[in-house]
Amino acid sequence: MAAGGKGDHVTGLIKEIDVLERIKAMQQALARTPHLVRLGRLFSETVLLQVDEAEYYLHFDKGELVTIEPGPSRKIAWCFAIRTDAAALRAYWTARPTPGFHDLFGLVKIDRARIDGDILCLVKNLRFFKEFLSLGREEVPA
């Protein structure tokens, strides 16, 4: 991953976050978002979210995030993996990210994330997964 890549200037402005706590909040938000669960009704897969060296295995079942399993693990099978760094993820989760940090594919394009595994599985469920990922985003100030 391109440490020191585009957009590092934003990282100092954003407070540290606990990624696991944020994912748990996203899990609860997903459960409260029925249209999103419906969009993911055919999505029953495990996704690896890797943030720096930390691994989080997200087990989805019919659009619900049923288990968050912290790694590391060499035994858990996953469909696709999103690998990024904490600073990029913090920038992504701001209310109005700077260009490139505003979208999963943006992170990939600016070399702050990569997608491994069955990318077609992701693309077929792209709206669901991107909207799930953005549940961690902060609110736009009123």
Next chain:
Amino acid sequence: MSIEPITGRYATVEIEGRAQRIYFEEAGSGRPVLCLHTAGADTRQWRHLMNDAAVTQDHRLIAFDMPWHGKSLPPQGFEREEYLLTTETYIATVLAVCEALGLERPILAGCSMGGRIALQLAALHPDRFAGFIAIEASDFQPAWYDIDWFDRPDAHGGQMGAALVSANISPYAPDAERWNTLWMFMASGPGVFRGDLSFYTRDDSLIGRLARIDTSQTPVHLLVGAYDLTCTPEDAERTAAAIHGATCTVMDELGHFPMSEHPEGFRPFFIDALARMTAGKEVAA
């Protein structure tokens, strides 16, 4: 209740020997401005500007759905064809519409693939137009995705296409207009977005033609959104730099579909671009 001033009609024109029933809309009066939509979408992307009295008080905006798009039908026999747009067919289509509608040297405003073809026309048929507003347009963009994702029997190409292009919409875009913009991609005919992207991501013939463009006769102004991942500001600025006399403005809070995703944010840039469409006349920065 409100009724918009936009009117829509159909014209059947012959393009490369085939009859094409084309839907077009217009609003306003004055200098004609022919507006070209992006890949995978249609005329609805221009709805806000066509309803904007500040624009239509002295400009006649005309937009049409490319064959296979929106309310234009695909040609007879489409069911046995693989739709793949080409530069030649796209140019023939724009010129045929100009002729059918009797447009005398309109300003040509195109977004994304519409901007690409506007620059092709600036190089190849400048005598037919008064100037070019190339929005989210560049010399060439190879795909950073697999265009075959969008035409598969086992998945909904429209859903996948919309989810992908949402990457190009600015977080400043109002939610309602974000989703109206994405709806067009969701509703796109099977294989159409892929066929447009074939043109957009595989044909690099414009690169060698940019130097031909004579902006003293036909002004060229590029507009690009900072949140556009497909045609980045660097792409548009590189392209503008290769056209002697072309100008380029980066729009900080906009993305790849500015006229549709964030109409209020885009209108001052478009009004400024229209003011630049006078050959030989200096326009204040």
